[in-house]
Amino acid sequence: MGEVKKHDTPMVDDLKKGPWPSFVDDIYTYGEKHKKQACFDIMGQLELSYKHKETHWKHGGIVGVFGYGGGVIGRYSDQQERFPAIWAFHTLRVHHPAGKWYNTTALRKLCEMWEHRGSGLVNFHGSTGDIILLGTVTEQLEYTFYDLTHQLHWDLGGSGSNLRSPACCMGKSLCQWALFDVQDMDYELTMHFQDELHRPAFPYKFKFKFSGCPLDCVAAVARADLSFIGTWIDDIKIDQEAVRAYVNGEIPPNAGAFSDRDWGPFDIKKEVIDLCPTQCMYWDEKEQKLYINNKECNRCMHCIAVMPEALKPGDDRGVCVLIGAKSVILEGAQLSTVLIPFMRVEPPYDELKDFIYKIWDYWMENGKNRERVGEIIQRIGLNKFLVDVLEIEPIPQHILVPRAEPYIFWREEEVPGGWARDLAEFRKRHPA
Amino acid sequence: MADEKAIERLKELWNKYEEVDGKFKDEMDPIFQEPYYPDVAEKLYNPQRPMENRITDIGPPYFWQFMPPIIQKNFGKWKSHQIIQPGVIKRISETGDVVYVVRCGTPRLETIDYIREICDIADKYCGGYVRWTTRNNVEFIVDSEEKLRALLEDLKNRKHPNGSYKFPIGGTGAGVSNIVHTQGWIHCHTPAIDASGVVKSIMDEIFEYFGSHKLPAKTKLALACCLNMCGAVHCSDIAIVGIHRKPPFVEDDRISAVCEIPLAVAACPLGAIRPATVEIDGQKKKTVRVNVERCMFCGNCYTMCPAMPLADGEGDCITIVVGGKVSNRISPPRFSRVVLTGIPNEPPRWPTTVKWVKHILEVYSKHARKYERIGDWIQRIGWEKFFELTDIPFTEKCIDDYRLAYTTYRTSTHFKFTKHVKTKLEDYFIKK
Numbered sequence: 001m002g003e004v005k006k007h008d009t010p011m012v013d014d015l016k017k018g019p020w021p022s023f024v025d026d027i028y029t030y031g032e033k034h035k036k037q038a039c040f041d042i043m044g045q046l047e048l049s050y051k052h053k054e055t056h057w058k059h060g061g062i063v064g065v066f067g068y069g070g071g072v073i074g075r076y077s078d079q080q081e082r083f084p085a086i087w088a089f090h091t092l093r094v095h096h097p098a099g100k101w102y103n104t105t106a107l108r109k110l111c112e113m114w115e116h117r118g119s120g121l122v123n124f125h126g127s128t129g130d131i132i133l134l135g136t137v138t139e140q141l142e143y144t145f146y147d148l149t150h151q152l153h154w155d156l157g158g159s160g161s162n163l164r165s166p167a168c169c170m171g172k173s174l175c176q177w178a179l180f181d182v183q184d185m186d187y188e189l190t191m192h193f194q195d196e197l198h199r200p201a202f203p204y205k206f207k208f209k210f211s212g213c214p215l216d217c218v219a220a221v222a223r224a225d226l227s228f229i230g231t232w233i234d235d236i237k238i239d240q241e242a243v244r245a246y247v248n249g250e251i252p253p254n255a256g257a258f259s260d261r262d263w264g265p266f267d268i269k270k271e272v273i274d275l276c277p278t279q280c281m282y283w284d285e286k287e288q289k290l291y292i293n294n295k296e297c298n299r300c301m302h303c304i305a306v307m308p309e310a311l312k313p314g315d316d317r318g319v320c321v322l323i324g325a326k327s328v329i330l331e332g333a334q335l336s337t338v339l340i341p342f343m344r345v346e347p348p349y350d351e352l353k354d355f356i357y358k359i360w361d362y363w364m365e366n367g368k369n370r371e372r373v374g375e376i377i378q379r380i381g382l383n384k385f386l387v388d389v390l391e392i393e394p395i396p397q398h399i400l401v402p403r404a405e406p407y408i409f410w411r412e413e414e415v416p417g418g419w420a421r422d423l424a425e426f427r428k429r430h431p432a
Numbered sequence: 433m434a435d436e437k438a439i440e441r442l443k444e445l446w447n448k449y450e451e452v453d454g455k456f457k458d459e460m461d462p463i464f465q466e467p468y469y470p471d472v473a474e475k476l477y478n479p480q481r482p483m484e485n486r487i488t489d490i491g492p493p494y495f496w497q498f499m500p501p502i503i504q505k506n507f508g509k510w511k512s513h514q515i516i517q518p519g520v521i522k523r524i525s526e527t528g529d530v531v532y533v534v535r536c537g538t539p540r541l542e543t544i545d546y547i548r549e550i551c552d553i554a555d556k557y558c559g560g561y562v563r564w565t566t567r568n569n570v571e572f573i574v575d576s577e578e579k580l581r582a583l584l585e586d587l588k589n590r591k592h593p594n595g596s597y598k599f600p601i602g603g604t605g606a607g608v609s610n611i612v613h614t615q616g617w618i619h620c621h622t623p624a625i626d627a628s629g630v631v632k633s634i635m636d637e638i639f640e641y642f643g644s645h646k647l648p649a650k651t652k653l654a655l656a657c658c659l660n661m662c663g664a665v666h667c668s669d670i671a672i673v674g675i676h677r678k679p680p681f682v683e684d685d686r687i688s689a690v691c692e693i694p695l696a697v698a699a700c701p702l703g704a705i706r707p708a709t710v711e712i713d714g715q716k717k718k719t720v721r722v723n724v725e726r727c728m729f730c731g732n733c734y735t736m737c738p739a740m741p742l743a744d745g746e747g748d749c750i751t752i753v754v755g756g757k758v759s760n761r762i763s764p765p766r767f768s769r770v771v772l773t774g775i776p777n778e779p780p781r782w783p784t785t786v787k788w789v790k791h792i793l794e795v796y797s798k799h800a801r802k803y804e805r806i807g808d809w810i811q812r813i814g815w816e817k818f819f820e821l822t823d824i825p826f827t828e829k830c831i832d833d834y835r836l837a838y839t840t841y842r843t844s845t846h847f848k849f850t851k852h853v854k855t856k857l858e859d860y861f862i863k864k
Contacts, residue, residue: 095491216765
């Protein structure tokens with residue numbers, strides 16, 4: 001480990017200032033301490049990008065570890081002579097544990113491994129959820145993978161046209177609103193679908209995300225091809241005494257989330273009853289009692305979030321399964337749409353696994369290159385996807401409103417007499 | 433160094449892993465207690481026979497082993513929570529146990545020394561456990577008020593050499609949480625803008641909103657450095673997106689060697705790419721031509737074909753989208769909408785972007801009602817009012833012309849009279 005070569009980085013250095021944690025200070029401090037040339041070279045290349053306002057990473061690069069088709073993203077600098085320590089700077093996606101809990105013994109060992117094998121730069125975490133190890137050379141990939149699996153019993157995550165590393169919220173580990181065990185389902189499906197995760201055979205990426213309740217902290221509805229969102233089917237549980245405590249100003253609303261501004265005294269009518277999207281609540285001022293017409297509730301969680309000590313989701317819990325979310329590439333952004341409004345779930349979730357295979361079988365057979373499942377549903381129509389592909393009974397929960405235009409693709413067998421007609425007979429009745 | 437004994441131990445530990453199928457519950461996988469041996473992989477991995485002793489498809493470590501005993505004990509038993517100050521959530525279990533969760537922002541892009549410092553803190557106060565949130569915050573969990581006070585004091589004093597906080601406390605309640613973001617110029621091959629630098633610049637400027645509860649509701653920010661939008665940018669309260677604005681180059685001399693021409697053609701969602709043949713040095717070469725009139729600069733062709741680069745320091749710009757959300761609270765999840773585009777790409781501090789983001793945040797803060805997310809507020813007042821209140825110049829770029837564009841046009845006489853409305857026909861024409 002000789003002396004490091006430093007680059008002049010005045011623009012990047014400006015990001016050392018200010019209160020928010022400076023990645024520049026962090027990277028330079030680490031580089032100095034461990035004499036890691038890659039840290040100086042990457043700051044040098046970033047400075048050049050700041051000057052040119054263009055990236056200096058070449059397009060892609062096919063690298064990987066033996067037997068896997070994902071988990072490693074190849075990266076090469078287009079300034080290899082100027083910044084030789086990052087001439088190759090591949091990324092490894094390391095599959096995060098469900099809920100992103102860590103024991104420091106494990107985390108430290110992972111750090112040691114990455115100090116030895118790579119640049120020492122990481123993302124905690126990448127957008128999909130993986131731990132991202134940023135920057136190593138091709139020769140180190142197999143050894144890194146060997147270390148990961150043999151010395152940490154830890155696997156790579158997904159990349160490319162495969163199942164991406166599933167992700168979940170904090171779930172039952174910390175949150176009272178986790179309506180199913182998101183971590184367990186995440187882990188169980190992750191383990192069951194290891195082959196799909198490591199060996200790309202799909203038309204494009206496929207993501208599972210698990211949110212414990214309709215607040216959807218893991219953004220499943222926006223990001224996941226299959227979104228699993230916890231919900232309940234029975235009544236919201238009310239502790240009337242606690243409701244009165246909120247009304248009397250004894251408990252701050254929304255668990256104290258509005259503490260730094262004077263919004264005036266808590267007003268249950270204005271802040272809960274009137275904001276209820278289904279208007280299914282009633283506060284009886286005289287009785288000092290809250291009524292909820294649960295049959296009309298759409299479980300938006302607002303009242304529960306405002307008065308968490310007083311209101312709790314019901315006890316009959318399950319998941320809502322939605323399908324097809326994605327960002328803009330290619331056909332425009334989509335939110336997931338309801339597939340199974342409610343189902344109770346039990347490990348090991350075998351019926352769900354079979355159901356997922358059914359979706360994949362169709363998509364793999366019929367999907368175009370880089371067509372997400374949400375896009376194939378758009379292409380063939382949700383009605384066909386439900387009825388013909390999944391053999392699911394269509395119900396009003398699948399849609400927001402019925403179609404406006406009446407262009408219906410009737411199937412021949414649905415029409416009396418079918419489509420075969422006798423033209424001569426027709427013309428007998430209707431001379432041309 | 434790994435001697436024979438150590439190698440033997442590693443094998444035994446693998447047997448132990450297989451015995452429980454990786455599902456370590458009562459104790460952590462003992463592999464993590466074993467030191468990291470930098471030479472094991474070189475000793476045991478044989479590049480000639482990569483499948484020998486290979487461990488694959490094991491997935492991430494089982495999450496349960498990484499959760500502290502108090503979390504294991506209270507798993508699924510949490511009763512309620514209070515945010516006792518910005519960034520500190522007290523969680524109360526039905527067992528009577530209480531934990532305090534301290535949430536800190538991180539830059540996401542960091543070094544392993546930063547992770548090690550997190551481990552030091554977790555070892556000192558949290559029994560050696562720590563977790564991350566979906567939005568790149570790190571959470572330290574302590575079990576007493578005494579430890580909480582000491583931890584908060586400790587965190588406040590940890591700073592990078594140039595004074596930025598290493599662990600700013602906040603990200604809860606009615607404030608801004610950490611900005612979910614992508615790689616940018618630090619590690620990606622398709623970005624239009626940087627990511628970490630823009631995020632640092634914005635968070636420096638709106639820092640006070642991270643550590644306080646003075647906004648009308650939770651505000652989630654996100655950044656995507658190109659239209660691939662890794663992360664839920666399309667459903668964020670305010671998000672920044674990097675945009676290319678020049679059609680791709682076509683490298684005629686190189687394209688047939690590095691790309692599958694049909695894939696490049698199929699990559700374009702608008703069918704603007706067609707196959708072509710050119711003559712170079714008397715040789716006929718297969719290539720493509722781009723109908724630039726139809727190009728919407730999505731960059732999908734470059735993703736599929738390295739010989740079609742479109743990044744351009746002069747042309748690339750920033751778009752700001754607002755009003756999206758993923759939570760089902762009160763209103764359903766919805767997309768963010770384009771309000772500003774063509775903002776210059778201005779490293780190292782992106783002053784125009786930062787100014788607009790802060791401005792939108794503050795106008796929202798001033799005008800919205802309690803519990804109203806940005807999108808809910810705009811829904812109530814109308815987009816015309818939003819443009820008036822924020823003084824954002826409305827341009828034709830805000831009018832959709834992609835799929836389903838019609839659904840975004842106004843089909844009623846329900847609108848408000850803002851400064852945009854004139855009373856004479858002649859005043860509606862563009863002033864030359």
